[in-house]
Amino acid sequence: MIEVVLVDDHELVRTGFRMILAGQPGIEIVGEAADGEEGLALIRRTKPDVALVDVHMPRLTGIELTDRVRRSKLATRIVILTVVNEAPFPKRLIEAGASGYLTKGCAAEELVRAVRQVAEGRRYLSPDVAEALALGVLDGNRVSPFDALSARELDVALMLAQGRDMQNIASLLKLSAKTVATYKYRLFEKLGVDNAVALADLAHMHGMLDNRARALTG
Incomplete structure (x- = not known):
């Protein structure tokens, strides 16, 4: 039996996923979170x-959740679902430790296929995402400045873009405030920004942040 949890802040989305997966043989929904x-x-x-x-x-x-699951050495495999399908974003998610990437507009059959394939220990990328990633590799171009960040720098960047203060970030990541400040300096330099609002704008532009999170920094 493949045990699955649903983590999405939209109840209707969770309901739809649950209806699709609960009727499939060998798949069980064991929990939901908002x-x-x-x-x-x-x-x-x-x-x-x-x-x-x-x-x-x-x-x-x-991304943060995926990275924490990986660093905690949990066996759970993550499949990311989003409306964003630009190549830079799934690339960073895969690097963070995600096993699969789907857009929310995927067909029910593709969702089920992705769950089964990832549960078997394989990765799953929707065809359009796989094609975009392949073309990006062939072009040899870095199209997102966030590709230059380390996993930890990316954690800090996203939290800063969401409007979190330094002490809160340090607490969440279990780091000293001085270490967080060092990451902040490095990522600002790499991204060419000098404040959190500019960082949030850049993150939104490259699909790393949605409008709700971006509004927190405005």
């Missing part, structure tokens, strides 16, 4: 085979 922090706690508690995770959520983004 934000990233709840989702991480749910994954730690239930230890499902697969977690379907929205990339844009309150409290913890899909």
